[in-house]
Amino acid sequence: MKVFVDQLGTSHSFAGSPKRIVSLVPSQTELLFDLGLEENIVGITKFCIHPFHLKSTKTVIGGTKQVKIDKIKALQPDIIIANKEENTLEIVSALQEICPVWVTDIITIEDNQQMIRDLGLLFNKRTEAQKWLDKIDFGYRGFQDFIKDKPVRKVAYFIWANPYMVAGGNTFINELLKLNNFENIYDNNPKYEGRYPEIIIQKMRIQGDPDLVLLSSEPFPFKDEHAFELGRHTHHATTVFVDGEMFSWYGTRLAKAFDYFKSLHERLPMT
Template sequence: MSFTSNQGSLAVTDQLGRRVVVPFPPQRIVSLVPSQTELLFDLGLGKQIEGVTKFCIYPPEARYQATVIGGTKNFDFAKIAACRPDLVIGNKEENYQDGIAQLEGRYPVWMSDVADLAGALRMVKQVGLITNTARVADPMADAIAERFGALGPTAAPETAAYFIWRKPYMVAAAGTFIDDLLRRAGFANVFGALGRYPEITPEQLAAAAPRRILLSSEPYPFQEKHLAELRGICPAARVELVDGEMFSWYGSRLLHTAAYLSRLR
């Protein structure tokens, strides 16, 4: 990330390649992404967080000490205005383009774009830079990289399908952060040739015949009662519930992800 600084401001290039000038250090932050909200708190910025989404559940106090400004894809612009932010932090995938465009006209908006672990590590360090917490963010990113490095490759990747939705069935495929973590966990995504989050039919699943079927806890809340449904389609597969936050949250939660993935092997 390139940047230049002047007295009281910092010009940076975000992960979408946009030049953003932010007050430095920012004092009133609105976070539009749950995993990045958790990161900001873990960087010691709790007092500067003025607004979060209704999905920002970590840390638990986030939604009580900050204003809830709606969801990740339906902002309450009046509540954001009342926060008087000098920095808004969002994400390309999790937020909606029209809403971000409207915010850009009024506030400095820094956007992340995370499709793999390398992008997540850059995001952590860049957020540390723009919030004057690099002394915490840089060692955090280094620790995450070290823990993932210790995972090492598996001798023979096991075929898997990762479900994010039901009715219709939807899975994580190529170009997603989840797909990158599946590979690092030792899985070969049977739908890796498809793009991002495709709908699939029971017939497609049966034909793909994954050895493992992983049912995520989010965004669809898969539960024990859904296991039999998938076993009926792929009787030979091992079907199990997995923690969706460990597969899709790309902030400070990654400090714990490598250990979680190693237990799935």
């Protein structure tokens, strides 16, 4: 038996590499595919849209917050891959009655790299994992060189409307904002605790008055009317629609994010 430890510090013992995988997180499904594990994936969520063809070849077991326990049990998985933020403790506890549940916890880029490293070991895909680790490290170093002379801008990153919600501190999104020289006005804001606080947009000016209002493409489909409404509650902010996958999807998606961030900065107004 080999013992592996997930990012919550939970030990899991396996006689060999787990063969039948259920993935409860879209970005982690993409990672598993990129590690060469497509044939091992038996169940995914309805939000697992990359690569697109998996929706027609794998069993959809519900969403990230509401899973169909009986459907997962029928798949006879050897392991279920979950995430601390995306999946509730109740879901994880219930699924542990079926098989081991591997839980990731991603806040920083190093957390992301550790996840890839861990899954490479767990599924005997060390070579594939190392290729992605090297690719991400190369892109990360290149982007750090690109961003070093860019100005620091205050931002508010919106993820939802009605009610309006933003990315706060202690989130992967916030880490990538900092990487981009974006100062999140809701990072460690004592008036708005929590990772994704609901905010009062009429108070944005006194809460930090951002230079940029970033409207994520997911999970809420922001439209021009939202951009106009939010812009009215700042003194001078530019409202920008951004690709939410690039700011919130961890795993191998990070390798693509650095080029996206460069193109984003190239279309921002000069300060």
